Amino acid sequence: MAADTVRGARKAGRYTLLVVLAFIVVFPIYAVVMQAFKTGPGSLDHPRSLLPVDLTLSTVKAAWTQGNLGRLLLNSMFVSLMVTVGVVITSLLAAYAFAFLQFPFKGPMFIAFLATMLVPAEVTVVINERTADSLGWINSFQGLIVPSLASTFGVFLVRQVFLQLPGELREAAALDGVGHLRFLWEVAAPLSRPTLGALGLFTFLGTWNAYLWPSQVIRGDRAHETIQIGLEHLKNNDISKINLVTGGLVVAALPIFIMLVLFQRQLVRGLTAGAVKG
């Protein structure tokens, strides 16, 4: 009886904590969404209520036209898709080499490779920007895409999955005359699909939300801007139009939100891949 009470109290405490944490995470998002949908551009009422009443699409519409958000979304979509596909392909190839091929200095090379994860992106951004400049890639899609095409984390992740594949699979394939590329394409990659899905999703999210590098490589060329840096143009000196930015934020976050809902299961499966081998 007493034990039950203690357990119940503990459970209640745990849930209370979770509710508070959830509130802390969700509230700012809720506030932004309400700000975006409640008031028309140029209207300010104090104190603002956050209750979902008198909703209007006018702010989002104004943000869409004034910010040229359609174009920005397309740019972001294009860049993110290209980077995602590229990262999955380069990760597969490099992971295959590290997992299945024998070559001199393989171990040290892999460690050196992993060590690059320790270097924060901020350290390399200046030199990368100079390289992009010398290649004439400022204000271009290749400037946005190419530097992100290889991911250490991706190589590491896929290599771990490859290492878990039974070595006899590779040997059986070798006896059947299967070459490396064919084995990668027909056996190793399909067997790593959950992980590849998760890697793809992470990469897409990361690229979509990237700010630092796009802000360096795109300098005012509105044709190549991604949505994250393009939102800048919605900033306004007129304090009464501040909610235009919130409208833009909602538009920028929507595709990501949809993707997360659609691929949530894939994501969880990828993260727990190997943990629960069937």
Next chain:
Amino acid sequence: MILLGPSGCGKSTLLRTVAGLEDPTAGDVFIGDRRVNDVQPKERDIAMVFQSYALYPHKTVAANIEFPLKVRGVGKSQRAEEARNAAALLGLEPQLKRKPGQLSGGQRQRVALARAIVRKPSVFLMDEPLSNLDAKLRGDTRAELVDLHRRIDSTFIYVTHDQVEAMTMGTRVAVLNFGKLQQVGTPQDVYDRPATAFVAQFIGTPPMNLLPAGMLGSDSVQVGIRPEHLKLAPGGELHAVVRQVEHLGHEVLLTADANGTRLVSRLEPSAFIPEVGDPVAFDADPGRRHHFDATTGERVP
């Protein structure tokens, strides 16, 4: 041909060398009359069945069986037909559309076999293919493999540590220990005339009794006597005390201690059976005794 030996004796390595998965450090590998040391595995005209079967888990049974043909560029309809034939040979037709994960161990094993069969190799290599099956299934599959060997006219090289498999399936048996070939011969030959003390003790259940040098006859030879040849004889030369009596129904195993040497005798259930603690005397027909050099372990005629 069966490669038989305890774990770690090098039988799998030998098989993998034949397959080309490992390179020999010395010596030549011949398949038929062809030296294949420098021939890629895929060009050796061999197929291998792995202990773990190594099926592609994301492909259906049909796709698994077809895969070697697909790699060789065989057309789709021919591929499907040959896969069907191989599946039919092994009774796998109902499973063709399933994935390996939905099959039982025995069925997976047959898929691995079918995948080897479609290639029509001149040599089949099998690395302990039955070791992951339960006892009953192992017995059935053993018979199936023997039957298969009769129907398709290819060489089988079969690795096992199970002497029962070796005895029942082999045309010839090669016994290995510590990377050294001990003896090659027909199963009966290896059983009747073991070339070394190791072979003598490795083949046969319970193993052959091996008497230390000097216990029976000369000081320089060990004498081996199979349990079925060790008879109770009141005037026998070997005196021992009964330690254990095991009634197995069709036979009785009598374990006795002769001055620290363990002796096992196989008796008819209808014979007189002494009890634990009884002193007994054994004898064996001189023609049924095996002699091995006390130091090298090799057979002395």
